[in-house]
Amino acid sequence: MSLLVVGSVAFDDIETPYGRAQRTLGGAASYFALAASHFTPVRMVAIVGDDFTDKEKAVFRGRKIDLTGLEHASGKTFFWAGRYSLNMNERTTLATELNVFAGFRPTLPDPYLDSSYIFLGNIDPSLQRSVLKQVKRKPKVAGLDTMNYWIEGTPAELRETLKHVDILTINDDETRQLTGEHNLLRAAKHVFKMGPRTLIIKRGEHGALMIHDGFIFSVPAFPLEEVRDPTGAGDTFAGGFMGYLAGAGRANEQTLRSAMVYGSVLASFTVERFGVERLASVTRKEIVARARRFARLTTFKL
Numbered sequence: 001m002s003l004l005v006v007g008s009v010a011f012d013d014i015e016t017p018y019g020r021a022q023r024t025l026g027g028a029a030s031y032f033a034l035a036a037s038h039f040t041p042v043r044m045v046a047i048v049g050d051d052f053t054d055k056e057k058a059v060f061r062g063r064k065i066d067l068t069g070l071e072h073a074s075g076k077t078f079f080w081a082g083r084y085s086l087n088m089n090e091r092t093t094l095a096t097e098l099n100v101f102a103g104f105r106p107t108l109p110d111p112y113l114d115s116s117y118i119f120l121g122n123i124d125p126s127l128q129r130s131v132l133k134q135v136k137r138k139p140k141v142a143g144l145d146t147m148n149y150w151i152e153g154t155p156a157e158l159r160e161t162l163k164h165v166d167i168l169t170i171n172d173d174e175t176r177q178l179t180g181e182h183n184l185l186r187a188a189k190h191v192f193k194m195g196p197r198t199l200i201i202k203r204g205e206h207g208a209l210m211i212h213d214g215f216i217f218s219v220p221a222f223p224l225e226e227v228r229d230p231t232g233a234g235d236t237f238a239g240g241f242m243g244y245l246a247g248a249g250r251a252n253e254q255t256l257r258s259a260m261v262y263g264s265v266l267a268s269f270t271v272e273r274f275g276v277e278r279l280a281s282v283t284r285k286e287i288v289a290r291a292r293r294f295a296r297l298t299t300f301k302l
Helices: 028-036 099-105 123-133 148-153 155-162 172-179 184-194 232-246 253-270 277-282 284-298
Strands: 003-006 010-016 018-027 044-049 066-070 078-084 090-098 117-120 141-145 169-171 199-202 208-212 216-219
Touching: 003 028, 003 123, 003 232, 010 148, 010 284, 018 028, 028 044, 028 208, 028 232, 028 277, 044 099, 066 117, 117 123, 117 232, 123 155, 123 184, 141 232, 148 155, 148 172, 155 184, 169 172, 169 232, 172 184, 184 199, 199 232, 216 253, 232 253, 253 277
Parallel strands: 003 044, 003 117, 010 078, 044 066, 117 141, 141 169, 169 199
Antiparallel strands: 010 018, 078 090, 199 208, 208 216
């Protein structure tokens, strides 16, 4: 089934102890779509400026990614620059230039209005809700990402939007900030009261934790000898997760667990290179092979 993603497409300047990439393709929607397209057709809604050329579009070509919803506006594309320390969990933002993204108002093309799987990237909660209002019917699965900026600045809007989604993906600190609970299991119960039935807590190098209203499942990060650039790993995880669910056409316990594994596997490829470089070249064969290694890594007998 087709999967709709709404989010950012950007240019990034990234510096890590392993090197630097300048004006590389980035943005949450880019990472998400490239990951999800390995499992299902993806419909992208985002905005770019005059500086976004066919060279950048070529990264998405040859994949199951529909760019009909990629709006072109006069001005510059969203730009972000950051530097990572030797501890890749520590990042300093050097520049954030919203540019055309500041005026982004997601509008779904007519062919997108029947989308049954939807992921709302990290944007204003009122805009996220506007996307849900545009689709013809309630989606089978709607997922949402948010951050501390919206949790602090627009709490009422965020809580209203959460009433209409099934899956929430945030990190540890954001979970505690949103719910006021330090314990993540108790925090999840608060999230369930807000609307979502599934909470996915992204934990960086420590993997991810899924708390469903019926079960709990945890996956580690796939072990790598070298992580060159962690930018976009969380967005890639979300793309692999939602892409797998949409490809399966259902969201039961088995598919949710498998989706967590494939999300982690896709994220492990992303961090091996800068930006979307590795994600844009990885093959389905490589993904399946690493998923099998992941299974051997985490399987044991009692």
